[in-house]
Amino acid sequence: MRSIWTGSISFGLINIPIKLFSAVEESSLDMDMLDKTDHANIKFKRVNENTGKEVSYENIVKGYKIEDDYVILEDEDFAAADAEKTKTIDILSFALESEIDSIYFEQPYYLEPDKGAMKAYALLRDALEMSGKVGVTSFVLRNKEGLAILKPYKNVIVLNRIRFQQEIRDPSELNLPPVSKTKAKEMDMANKLVEQLTEKFDISNYKDEYTGKLLQIIKDKAKGKKPAPTKMKVVHKQNDDLMEMLKASLENKKKKKSS
Template sequence: MRSIWTGSISFGLINIPIKLYSAVEESSLDMDMLDKKDHSNIKFKRVNENTGKEVSFANIVKGYKVDDTYVVLEDADFEAADAVKTKTIDILNFAQEKEIDSIYYEQPYYLEPDKGAANAYALLRDALQASKKVAVTSFVMRNKEGLAILKPYKNVIVLNRIRWEQEIRETSELKLPPVSKTKAKEMDMANKLVEQLTEKFDISQYKDEYTDNLLKIIRDKAKGKKAAKPKLKVVHNQTDDLMSMLKASLETKKKKTS
């Protein structure tokens, strides 16, 4: 793996130099865009709006429009916004992980101790493990301030980027049913179904079957084979009798397990 950012964790008076790596990789297939006529690759160019000429990446700058005029920003301007944070993951406080709703989670990264930081790194990791808490942090990466939590995963500290509160949309515009309308008998039956389907979570049980199936179709097409059309079970009507559907669901599960 190649590190994508270097800096340090600020933990009280302790400074822990680290390297940051992406913790995930896409399982989807990397598709190219082609011309339908001759299957030539489609290329995208960065073009000057006025001249129509291509602009090299080295000659592209960032700007913010103020009163119909662009103010061009340089790396020094971004650093000046908060120079201290540009290379530091500041631990702001510690919290219970269950207090952070899953809607805030965005992107996980692995943190690796840099030279001479192994002991301090292990101390923070083990303290998080023992306290069963997460560290709430702020940092700047790619000229953007971020909020994140630090938590132990196996023997590594994971930095999980989380969204700011203002990035979460309100639900007031959604048409949602009131909470207290569910009948007691239906709720009891729903709880039984939930309990019947409850099992210990094991991520290894779940596979990206769609990508595997798509790759098989691609390989078959390369050999001249046509993909068979899948048979889809379409439900045309939805009954309002929740109790009968819940009972049927429970019976179906019982038959599968017997």
């Protein structure tokens, strides 16, 4: 793996040099955009709006528009905004992970200790494991400040970015049913269905089946085979009788267990 950021974790008076790596990779297939007429690759160019000419990457700068003009920013300007946060993952506090709503979680990264940091890295990782807490941190990545938590995963410290509260949209504009208006009998039946479908979560039971099936279609088409048309199966026609639908769902689950 190739590191995408280097810096250090600030833990009290302890400084732990680290390298940051992406912990995820896309399971989707890498598709190219082609011209429908001759299947030639579609290329995207950075073009000057005034001249129509292509601009090389080294001649592109970043600017922020104020009124009718742009203020051009250099690398040192981004660092000057908060030089410490551009190279430091600062642990602000410790908390229980269960206190952080899952809507805030964004993307995980692996942290690897840099030279001479093995002992301090292990100390922090094992302290997090023993306490059952996560470290709440802030840092700057790609000119954007972010919140994150540090947590142990197997033998690595994972940095999981979390969103700021201001980045979460308010759902009050959505047309939603009021809370606790469901009939007692319907709620009891729904709870029974939830209980019947409850099992210990095991991530290994879940696979990206769609990508695998799509890849098989691609391979078949390469051999000249056309995919067979598929039909959507309607198991139950939706109606307004929730009790009837809940009963049917419970019965369907019982039949599957007995078969």
